[in-house]
Amino acid sequence: MSVLVIAEHDNSRLFTGALSTIAAAKKLGDEDLHILVTGSGCRAAAEHAAKVAGCTKVLLADGDSLGHGLAENVAPLVAELAKNYSHVLAPASTFGKNMMPRAAALLDVQQISDISGVESPDTFKRPIYAGNAFATVTTSDNPKLITVRATAFDDDPAEGGSAAIEEIEAPADQGLASFVGQELTQSDRPELTSAKVIISGGRGLGSGENFQMLERVADKLGAAVGASRAAVDAGFVPNDYQVGQTGKVVAPDLYIAVGISGAIQHLAGMKDSKVIAAINKDEEAPIFQVADYGLVADLFQAVPELEKEIDAIKG
Amino acid sequence: MKVLVPVKRVLDPYVKVRVKQDKSGVDLSNAKMAMNPFCEIAVEQAVRLKEQGVASEVVVVSAGPQQSQETLRTGLAMGADRGVLIPTDVALEPLAIAKLLKAVVDKEDPGLVLMGKQAVDGDNNQTGQMLAALLGWAQGTFISKVELQDGAAQVTREIDGGLETLQVKLPAVLTVDLRLCEPRYASLPNIMKAKKKPIDTHSPEDLGVDVTPRLQVSRVEEPPARQAGIKVESVQELVKKLHEEAKVI
Numbered sequence: 001m002s003v004l005v006i007a008e009h010d011n012s013r014l015f016t017g018a019l020s021t022i023a024a025a026k027k028l029g030d031e032d033l034h035i036l037v038t039g040s041g042c043r044a045a046a047e048h049a050a051k052v053a054g055c056t057k058v059l060l061a062d063g064d065s066l067g068h069g070l071a072e073n074v075a076p077l078v079a080e081l082a083k084n085y086s087h088v089l090a091p092a093s094t095f096g097k098n099m100m101p102r103a104a105a106l107l108d109v110q111q112i113s114d115i116s117g118v119e120s121p122d123t124f125k126r127p128i129y130a131g132n133a134f135a136t137v138t139t140s141d142n143p144k145l146i147t148v149r150a151t152a153f154d155d156d157p158a159e160g161g162s163a164a165i166e167e168i169e170a171p172a173d174q175g176l177a178s179f180v181g182q183e184l185t186q187s188d189r190p191e192l193t194s195a196k197v198i199i200s201g202g203r204g205l206g207s208g209e210n211f212q213m214l215e216r217v218a219d220k221l222g223a224a225v226g227a228s229r230a231a232v233d234a235g236f237v238p239n240d241y242q243v244g245q246t247g248k249v250v251a252p253d254l255y256i257a258v259g260i261s262g263a264i265q266h267l268a269g270m271k272d273s274k275v276i277a278a279i280n281k282d283e284e285a286p287i288f289q290v291a292d293y294g295l296v297a298d299l300f301q302a303v304p305e306l307e308k309e310i311d312a313i314k315g
Numbered sequence: 316m317k318v319l320v321p322v323k324r325v326l327d328p329y330v331k332v333r334v335k336q337d338k339s340g341v342d343l344s345n346a347k348m349a350m351n352p353f354c355e356i357a358v359e360q361a362v363r364l365k366e367q368g369v370a371s372e373v374v375v376v377s378a379g380p381q382q383s384q385e386t387l388r389t390g391l392a393m394g395a396d397r398g399v400l401i402p403t404d405v406a407l408e409p410l411a412i413a414k415l416l417k418a419v420v421d422k423e424d425p426g427l428v429l430m431g432k433q434a435v436d437g438d439n440n441q442t443g444q445m446l447a448a449l450l451g452w453a454q455g456t457f458i459s460k461v462e463l464q465d466g467a468a469q470v471t472r473e474i475d476g477g478l479e480t481l482q483v484k485l486p487a488v489l490t491v492d493l494r495l496c497e498p499r500y501a502s503l504p505n506i507m508k509a510k511k512k513p514i515d516t517h518s519p520e521d522l523g524v525d526v527t528p529r530l531q532v533s534r535v536e537e538p539p540a541r542q543a544g545i546k547v548e549s550v551q552e553l554v555k556k557l558h559e560e561a562k563v564i
Contacts, residue, residue, distance in 0.1 A: 001409070019362050028375070029494065034531075066560075069477075070449075070455055070481070071444065071454055071456075072454065075448065080337075086358060089485050093319055093475050094456075094457060094472075094473070094474045094475045095474075096446075097440050097456070097457075097463070098443075098444065098454075098456045098457070101409065101439075101440070101441035101443075101444035101448070102444045102445065102448040102454065103446060104410070104441070104445065104448075105410060105413060105444070105445035105446075105448035105449050106455050108410070108446050108528055109410070109529070110408050110410045110528075111409070111410075111439075111441055111531070112441045113341075113419070113438065113440060115441075123533070127438065127538075128341075128436065128437055128438055129341060129435070129436055129438070129550070130325070130328075130332075130435060130438065131538060132331075132332035132536060132537075132538065133332055133334050133341055133535050133536065133538070134535070134536050134538055135531045135532050135534075135535045136532070136534045136535075136536075137530040137531065137532050138530065138531045138533060139531075140529070140531075141527060141529050145512075155542050174481065175484070176452070176453035176487075177453045177454070177455075177481050177482065177483045177484065178482045179479070179481060180372075180469065180480040180481055180482050181480045182474070182476075182477065182478060182479040182480065183477050183478045183479075183480075184476040184477040184478075185476060185477045191391055193475075194333045197563065197564065202457070210402050221529060222562055227377075229493065233493075233494065238478075239318065239459070239478070239492075239494060239530060240473070240474070240475060240476060240477050240478075245435065245438070246432075246433070246492070246493055248475070250367075253563045254557065254561070254563035254564060264331075265329070266488035271538070272503070274563070275542070275557070275561045275563050277557060279553075283546075285499070287527070288544070288546070289343075290539075290541050291544045292542075292544040292545070292561065293544055293545060293547055293556050293561070294544055294545070294546045294547065294558065295546070295547050295548075295549070295550065297545065304527050305404075305550040305551075306554065309550055309554035310411045310551075310554060310564065312554075313554060313558050313564065
């Protein structure tokens with residue numbers, strides 16, 4: 001049997017989360033790795049998928065009904081294709097989380113969410129209780145539908161493949177939902193889930209303006225800016241900055257937590273960072289229990305100083 | 316329009332999770348349980364729809380151990396009209412819950428199902444999507460805003476890059492994100508009133524649903540502990556350590 005990966009893309013290239021999902025798929029040991037690219041005007045993304053090392057075939061479903069990734073239109077297509085595969089994998093992004101369970105229910109299989117490890121082709125490890133426990137689960141469902149925690153697998157960027165692209169027919173619009181509009185956050189900084197360095201702010205920042213202090217440091221480090229739920233709820237930054245159980249899960253080389261207490265729900269999203277540094281004026285803050293380097297200090301003095309010190313090193 | 320709100324009893328999200336010695340699961344004996352926070356938001360939104368005159372009746376439904384009745388009472392105290400309990404000692408998976416909910420939807424014929432985007436114990440984020448699939452309804456997941464219009468709902472969804480707005484045909488399943496609304500506290504008089512509100516009970520067998528788990532959990536473990544770190548005295552020392560010792564900047 002073979003494995004199908006549902007790739008998320010921006011119409012021209014696959015996202016890093018898709019590459020991590022492909023890396024997870026390769027651990028299943030199957031010979032055939034197919035990548036499904038769905039969307040509207042997404043041929044370039046399919047061409048990128050065809051170059052992915054190890055990919056043996058790309059399925060391209062290009063049509064208006066698939067344009068905005070509506071689950072009502074994508075899930076029936078995935079469910080139909082899934083019958084030819086032993087495993088179907090998608091990234092545990094908002095796209096994958098929205099669409100995959102719908103496809104799984106159409107197939108009457110119990111999906112496995114957000115896997116962080118592949119033990120064998122039917123046994124997977126996944127976080128539960130906000131990452132405070134890990135469950136190892138075995139499934140006998142067929143096909144196996146799985147979403148993948150991108151940060152748990154290398155986003156293998158290896159190219160050099162030359163898979164054939166097979167066009168398949170886009171399904172008819174189910175007429176259940178339609179796209180109205182979107183407001184995407186514009187930023188020149190790296191994307192949060194793939195950034196090597198992240199500097200995050202919490203309620204301690206006090207206002208949205210004060211996040212500019214973090215942004216200046218971020219720009220010097222080539223870092224992304226994240227936030228705790230408290231900072232998002234207070235309106236300091238948009239919701240897509242949120243790191244945590246209900247936001248994004250990140251695992252950068254360096255995570256700098258500024259003015260973040262370290263609630264369980266926040267730790268769930270960043271505990272797997274290689275190095276954690278924390279700046280907080282409360283020395284009892286739980287963030288210090290996971291921080292490799294902790295500094296008890298007022299962030300309003302420490303962050304500008306941090307900027308200067310980084311200048312000194314980089315200079 | 317009748318609104319159905321599924322609610323789940325989970326370990327209180329502020330309680331520290333303890334994994335059992337034998338690695339068979341998480342120790343819930345004597346642990347404080349609560350309504351899943353996302354479900355609270357769904358109840359709140361449903362009650363607001365009733366207060367706005369949009370919803371005619373709010374029905375809360377819970378599947379799980381007998382004590383899930385307490386979770387239903389919490390929903391009733393927040394303003395729901397009546398409850399449906401599906402008692403079972405089987406550890407329910409999302410697909411089984413979605414099938415149970417479909418059976419309740421078939422009985423109750425609601426115009427809208429409002430539910431949490433995920434439960435904070437299993438962290439699956441599946442049940443609403445599965446229910447929508449089984450019903451053949453539209454879905455609006457991770458919503459932070461909802462406006463009901465004639466025969467449709469305009470929903471704003473929290474997506475990875477920001478926000479997205481969809482128009483979904485009713486009836487639909489909507490799953491709520493944290494920012495949709497702030498749930499109210501139930502007042503003492505409302506808690507007292509909730510005791511008199513009716514709760515119907517249907518077993519999974521009554522509903523004709525096989526809830527046998529599909530996944531076998533072989534072990535549950537604690538995550539690897541992080542090594543204790545050090546405290547530094549100054550920003551200068553912090554940057555020096557990050558640069559020379561950790562080599563991350």
